[in-house]
Amino acid sequence: MHHFIDRRANPKGKSLGNRQRFLRRARENIKERVDQSVRGKSIQSGSGVQDEGEKVTIPTRGLKEPRFFHSSKGGLRRHVLPGNKDFVVGDTIKRPDGGAGEGGRKASEDGDGADEFSFTLTQEEYLEILFEGLELPDLVEKATVETETIGTRRAGLTTAGTPNNLNLVRTMRNSLGRRIALQRPTTKSQRDLEEQIAELEALEERSPPQEAFLAELQKKLEGILRKRKVVGYIDPLDLRYDTFVPEKIRNSRAVVFCLMDVSGSMQEREKDLAKRFFLLLHLFLERCYEHTELVFVRHTHHAQEVDEETFFYARETGGTIVSTALEKMKEIIEERYPPDEWNIYGAQASDGENFGNDSVRCKNLLLNDLLPVSQFYAYVEIVDEAAEMLLNNPEAGEDLWQNYREVKGQAQHFEMQRVSQPGHIYPIFREFFLPKVKGAQNAGS
Amino acid sequence: MQAAEKARKPLFDGPEWTFELMETARDAIEEIALGDLGLDVYPNQIEIISAEQMLDAYSCVGLPLMYQHWSFGKHFARDEALYRTGRQGLAYEIVINSNPCISYNMEENTMAMQTLVMAHAAFGHNHFFKNNYLFQQWTDAAGIHDYLAFAKNYIAACEERYGPCAVEEVLDAAHALQSQGVFRYGRPPKPTTEELVAMQKVREGYESGQSVLDIWTDTTLGRDKLELVEDADFSARRKQMNLPQENVLYFLEKHSPVLEAWQCELLRIVRMLAQYLYPQKQTKVMNEGCATFVHYYIINKLYGQGQITEGAYMEMMHSHTNVxxxxxxxxxxxxxxxxxxxxxxxxxxxxxxxxxxxxxxxxxxxxxxxxxxxxxxxxxxxxxxxxxxxxxxxxxxxxxxxxxxxxxxxxxxxxxxxxxxxxxxxxxxxxxxxxxxxxxxxYLEPDIQVTDADLRGDRELKLTHTVRDGIHLDEEDQEEVLKHLRRLWGYDVSLDAVETACEN
Incomplete structure (x- = not known):
């Protein structure tokens, strides 16, 4: 008795439990590497994480499966090997480097000899580790109010339509094929014939053979002209039109505004911290929205929209007027990102300095214009590592900080934090996205 | 006359396989395998699986059901990475020593490959499993599925009851001693699943009662025995605990002073599986040689009878030559x-x-x-x-x-x-x-035996590594394994290396 069984339809992921156990086991190592990989990334171009997952290489410590096995060194061993060419008994061979005889350590030690272990984390797992315990603010709410607009989608070709939808390429391709198939005389052959005729006609006296030739040519020309008329250059048969069908489009789109002070006081260290902050926000949002865009706005005493490279690495001098950046953001929203189609997120990084009484202006801009259309707005103030006092005391601070504190008092979806070193980014970032109840507690304490 | 003509027709033509074609091919192979070569096989259960399922099977030492452990996840991740980057292909098949004999065939195989694989695994390996004395004496082909199911469920139940970390700790330690968890000479018993469950229940009940009894007897009745001369004590222990003992896991299961009943059962599962796989480690050359010879003979015979097209034959020979x-x-x-x-x-x-x-x-x-x-x-x-x-x-x-x-x-x-x-x-x-x-x-695996453990004295577990030809243990790993051993034993563990004279 025998039988065949088709197992292919069996549920996938039989080893999922093993994988989870493995990831849990290697969590510390993996987390370290994931944190490192964040540092080296561009926010935009790599868009954080590839769809197919993230390759990580972790050290094998903690993942070792030790066994009792023979050391590869020392002792007396004999190896039987195939392929003797010209050895005779008693020949000596220099010991290969490392002193170990080949084959001394058998392959069955399951490759544990390597110090590094590479494998691929899925995107899900990568983000899970990166954003452990985080939650997008008001995600549910916004997910339900995702707007729908009617758009159009191309739906192939038809033979009838309006001229504005004419598909030239396809039409001309058909025309060319038809002309070749029906042997339509070319314009050149017509011209040549006409020239010959003109030449003959120009002669004052024609010999009879020439007369006959002329008559023949004229007849030929007549034929060509007739054929060119019958076989048109473009025939109604050739015409092709694009067609479009209307379609509902969901707006699962988000735009992240990265605002940063780039005046002289913002050095490499400050920018590096800010970059991580923006990167994390973008990575997180990308997970929740089908489409996310980034807008980089830098400012000194005036604001500019720039690309990522310029944003992080170009130098600029000038004073510091924060409100210019907020103005710019407002402008861009009005121009390109209608709030009923886009989920808007703001992220601002600064060293806390501002010009004169500009901070009040900032407060008003935020409260009146930006926060009402935004999903979430986060502000980080990057302070000196020595500024213990500021880190520990949220009440102390300069003008901008004080005004923003007022904003925070009035808006639920506004968050602010101080950071001074890379280690601060993670926990603080997490606080931004803690479920609301806890977030409120943190703010209160 | 008609039958002869029919036999001369190719079994299949073209690369695509179907279940009907495989059925006919299998019948033709069987005719030669049983009729001509005189093989004796378990009933075949041939399963078609996808690449991912093959990777699954890889990571779980080829067994169809396996308890869950992080190391399998690690192997899966590694094999998958190698496979995805094209540095390692997948086997065409995996075959399991069980009754019925299960073989997994990859769905990507062409019909020619399926034929080759059936001849190789479903008849070659199958015959070897059923007839080789090691497998006959040391493995229970009919019971392995039930046992695997039991092991999986039991370990899952333990995880639920005692927490995954506690289970992992024991399994990690047991895996480290896997190669020391086999009887090389003595014969293991062959209980069925029902018996196993019953036995395990009895053991649990007995041992929980026993431990109380132990304290009582030790403190009240055993006193005078301690007065005896050291040497006599030692030989009594050796006799009572079956020392020296090469199966370290077995010894721990029976005598560890700190392990609870469920932990002993985990050790038992690990050593039972190690024992089940032990004959395969001892017969790699013969097993593959037998299967390869069988497929080579059958393919040539089929080709000789005109049942395989020239193209398919070339494909099979190409694969055979690579192997x-x-x-x-x-x-x-x-x-x-x-x-x-x-x-x-x-x-x-x-x-x-x-x-x-x-x-x-x-x-x-x-x-x-x-x-x-x-x-x-x-x-x-x-x-x-x-x-x-x-x-x-x-x-x-x-x-x-x-x-x-x-x-x-x-x-x-x-x-x-x-x-x-x-x-x-x-x-x-x-x-x-x-x-x-x-x-x-x-000879290949280190010879490590439990030589002494004085449960009434310092409770130190003494192991002896008999060093042959001056080859010692790898020190780094040795330390790691000893740590695991201490966890299972609960008290000090020492490992002494004893040199034997180099034989020449």
Whole structure:
């Protein structure tokens, strides 16, 4: 008795439990590497994480499966090997480097000899580790109010339509094929014939053979002209039109505004911290929205929209007027990102300095214009590592900080934090996205 | 007349396989395997699986059901990475020593490959599993599925009850001692699942009662015994605990002062599976040699009868040639002797010695040189040997010359490696002996035994590593394993290396 069984339809992921156990086991190592990989990334171009997952290489410590096995060194061993060419008994061979005889350590030690272990984390797992315990603010709410607009989608070709939808390429391709198939005389052959005729006609006296030739040519020309008329250059048969069908489009789109002070006081260290902050926000949002865009706005005493490279690495001098950046953001929203189609997120990084009484202006801009259309707005103030006092005391601070504190008092979806070193980014970032109840507690304490 | 004509028609034409085609191919293979070669097989259960399922099976040492552990996840991640980057292909099949005999065939295989794989696994390996004495005596082909199911459920239940971390700790330690969890000489019992569950319940009940009793007897009744002379005490312990004991896991399961009943059961599961897989480790060359010989014979026979098209035959031979490729020692592809190559060559050689013996063969193999029934000679060999003894008995000078085998001696005391034997009359016997030793697990794996444990004294567990040929244990790993051992034993553990004289 025998039988065949088709197992292919069996549920996938039989080893999922093993994988989870493995990831849990290697969590510390993996987390370290994931944190490192964040540092080296561009926010935009790599868009954080590839769809197919993230390759990580972790050290094998903690993942070792030790066994009792023979050391590869020392002792007396004999190896039987195939392929003797010209050895005779008693020949000596220099010991290969490392002193170990080949084959001394058998392959069955399951490759544990390597110090590094590479494998691929899925995107899900990568983000899970990166954003452990985080939650997008008001995600549910916004997910339900995702707007729908009617758009159009191309739906192939038809033979009838309006001229504005004419598909030239396809039409001309058909025309060319038809002309070749029906042997339509070319314009050149017509011209040549006409020239010959003109030449003959120009002669004052024609010999009879020439007369006959002329008559023949004229007849030929007549034929060509007739054929060119019958076989048109473009025939109604050739015409092709694009067609479009209307379609509902969901707006699962988000735009992240990265605002940063780039005046002289913002050095490499400050920018590096800010970059991580923006990167994390973008990575997180990308997970929740089908489409996310980034807008980089830098400012000194005036604001500019720039690309990522310029944003992080170009130098600029000038004073510091924060409100210019907020103005710019407002402008861009009005121009390109209608709030009923886009989920808007703001992220601002600064060293806390501002010009004169500009901070009040900032407060008003935020409260009146930006926060009402935004999903979430986060502000980080990057302070000196020595500024213990500021880190520990949220009440102390300069003008901008004080005004923003007022904003925070009035808006639920506004968050602010101080950071001074890379280690601060993670926990603080997490606080931004803690479920609301806890977030409120943190703010209160 | 009609039947003969039908047999001459190709079984299939084209690369696509279907279940109907596989059914016909299987029938044709069976006819040759049973009728011509006289094989004796378990009923076949042939399962078609996808690449991912194959990777799954890989990570769980090829078993269809396995308890969950992070190390399997690690192996899966590694194999998957290798496979996805194209650095490692997947096997065409995996076959399991069970009754019915389950073989997994990859869905990507062409019809020609499916035919080859069926002949190889469903008949070659299957016959070997059913008939080889090691498998017959040491494994329970009918019960393995039930046991695996039991193990999986039991461990899952433990995880729920005691937490995954506690279970992981025991399993990690048990895995580290897996190679020390087999009986090499004594025979393990063969209980069924129902018995196992019943036994385990009884054990749990008994042992929880026992531990209370132990304290009582120790403190009240056992006192006078302690007065006895040390030596007598020692030999009493040795007798009572069956010392020395090579199966360390077994010893811990029975005598560890700190393990609870469920933890002992985990050790038992790990050592039962190690024991189940142990014969496969001892018969790599023979098992693959047998399967490769069987598929080669059957394919050629089918082709001879016109049941396989020329194209399919070429495809099968291409694959066959790849499998039995043996790179020479200085070839960059060389990674040791290929068990498929050596096994297949030895099987072919036995057939040659039976059918067309030379004088040399008659001198070396008087028992079977010129034997008219080569099939029977071969079946006997498959049934009654393991790699080590098989090579010792059947490796012929002809083959040693063909492979140009030579022995390289690596003595740490000498500055250079020395070629000690080559394929000449003086070297045949020594090469054969050296090669056989290379497949002797008792020699390859470290000889570690429990020699003493005084439960009434300091409770130190004493292990002895018998050092052969001056080869010691890898120190880094040794420390790690000892840590695991201490966890399982609960008290101090020492490992002494005892040198034996270098035999030459």
């Amino acid at each position: 039995v490729l043996q790179p020479e020692f200085d070839d960059p592809r060389f990674s040791g002797l290929n068990p498929y190559a050596l096994g297949f060559a030895m099987m072919q050689d036995i057939r040659r010695i039976c059918q067309d013996p030379t004088d040399e063969d008659r001198e070396w193999f008087p028992d079977f040189a010129g034997d008219p029934d080569w099939r029977k000679v071969m079946r006997d060999a498959w049934a009654n040997y393991r790699d080590e003894s098989f090579i010792q008995q059947f490796l012929s000078p002809h083959l040693i010359r063909k492979f140009k085998l030579f022995t390289l001696t690596n003595d740490a005391d000498l500055p250079n490696l020395v070629v000690s034997q080559i394929h000449n009359r003086a070297g045949y016997k020594a090469i054969r002996r050296d090669l056989a030793k290379q497949y002797d697990l008792a």
